Amino acid sequence: MAAGIYDVARRAGVSVATVSRSYTVPEAVREATRERVLRTAAELGYQPNRAARGLITGRTGNVGVIVPDLANPYFQGVLKGAQAQAREADYAVFVADGQESAAEEEALIGAMTKQVDGILLCSSRLEPSALAGLESAPAVVLLNRRIDGLSTVTVDSGDGMRQAMAHLAELGHRRCAFLAGPRRSWSNQQRLRGLRAAAKAAHAEIVTIGPVAPQFEGGVNAAEQVLASDVTAVLAYNDLVAAGMLSRLAQLGVEVPAQLSVLGFDDIPLAAMLTPALTTVSAPTVQAGAAAVDALLSRLEQPDAPPTAQQLAATLVVRETTGLPRAGHSLHLTNQGAV
């Protein structure tokens, strides 16, 4: 069997209290003693049992990460960053997939609560009222969502959109489409707001299309509508939508960026892998995941400190899907509907 604290204590000729202290309050035990204890522990392959420890300290050493969809590449970066940061601080991480459902998310929070010290809720699908009720129990940090009373980490997507629009305006675009994401999504609202403000400043016109499903298919399905709207550029809700758009445009024989400029949002790895490579606004997902865990852990250190609201910068990454607007004529489709 695995060695327990008593085995180590006996073998090292000390009491269990000393063994325990060697780990938790090292400075309270004489160096020679501690060394002997640790060496003995290593020999026996002893590791303190976290569950037993948690029972008495009230801390589990775990954090939970809940995302709406584990298959979404956006959350992959977040998870990677969160995991790395947690492990750094010697925390283990539970993951759970909310399946894009508020109810499931709530159930997961409930199930997780007792097993973690804190929960990182990513792009929560919960109602603001449900979120507001989370101020207690384990610490909670929100990613991509802002609610009073909770610590949050957000990406300045409004400014990201401003950069995107400024880029388009500089190229000469004056009439652009925005392929909107889910209407109630916080991120969508931020992006649209930032875009509208920037468009106004640039004396450009925005036609909003959608909402479309924030997936590849959403972009595929919206392509015709975009073409019909007589714009010279389209800003998609996210990279997945932009990718779908690009795919359908290629089928239709529309050249990007010669005939239409396309922008994404998020800069998931896919963006750089497309041909032409997608110009997009980079949201620092890995960094955001790490920052959120940071916020969570410091909340655990100082439960009474006021909640923090960190905002990360988004940065435009110009690649190959944006260019000068086509001359003042509308689009001719050469390859209507071909596969």
Add this chain to the structure above:
Amino acid sequence: MAAGIYDVARRAGVSVATVSRSYTVPEAVREATRERVLRTAAELGYQPNRAARGLITGRTGNVGVIVPDLANPYFQGVLKGAQAQAREADYAVFVADGQESAAEEEALIGAMTKQVDGILLCSSRLEPSALAGLESAPAVVLLNRRIDGLSTVTVDSGDGMRQAMAHLAELGHRRCAFLAGPRRSWSNQQRLRGLRAAAKAAHAEIVTIGPVAPQFEGGVNAAEQVLASDVTAVLAYNDLVAAGMLSRLAQLGVEVPAQLSVLGFDDIPLAAMLTPALTTVSAPTVQAGAAAVDALLSRLEQPDAPPTAQQLAATLVVRETTGLPRAGHSLHLTNQGAV
């Protein structure tokens, strides 16, 4: 504070044992009593503390999933499937990122061991000897790796390669390149073996290039070498490599599939999003993750049952990057090295 079992017991007018039994051996308590207990528990918002339970039962109700790289889309599917299946059985899942390092992986296993009932090791970077030493402690299931004495879930990638080669042969390709993955990788060996056998059967010739990094860049960097090798088709180690290949080929002005056919492996979501869409061998990642957790859980039920070795079928998905071989002339590069 959160209610404990004693609070529930007192309020329901029963002993703690009855409360406990209402959860763990419901049939051993009179229905009326159990109902009352459960109702009381609900009123108090009581939920059994899993850590305390685990301390005595020796079971944590957790499983761990270790992947070499959380940012790799392949493992995203695996994780999604594993998580769903685990939750189904009311298990929580720990994730950890091995950072492509055998040492880190080993450290993670050590750190996790005490906190989980079983570990799912995905595409482990560990030496066979290290793996063989894992037969004890928590249950272990291997994904994409086969070792005697351990339960495994693998994808029949040899047969996947056979399908791919058969498809190419039918189109008329007789000289194809294989962009090899890491030489020591189990998956790479399986794929190469399957490919060689199928090529022999089809009287086709395989030129092996690489090993290349199993990433987008690996494909980008290998493109020139592939072009120089005078093949009419190239089978990449995985979709990421194929995507890099495609990207570079487009830059070089090589038309796919007219001048060169390209195949990937895995069928990660990216494959369908590329233009032209990638023909690839679909490895059922989500299903594999779920099957592996299944294997893990049944191992927990019956620790003495012999280890199982499940093999999942791979299926060729023909999309747009494969076609007839170009006529018998070599490739002319029209756009050498352009961006």
Add this chain to the structure above:
DNA sequence: ATGAAAGCGCTAACAT
């Protein structure tokens, strides 16, 4: 600086 002993919240014998 170290040890003895009392629990943390729960389950599993063992009673009744």
Add this chain to the structure above:
DNA sequence: ATGTTAGCGCTTTCAT
């Protein structure tokens, strides 16, 4: 069918 009680492996007063 239900209650009593002894721990699970550890941390933490309180002594020494």
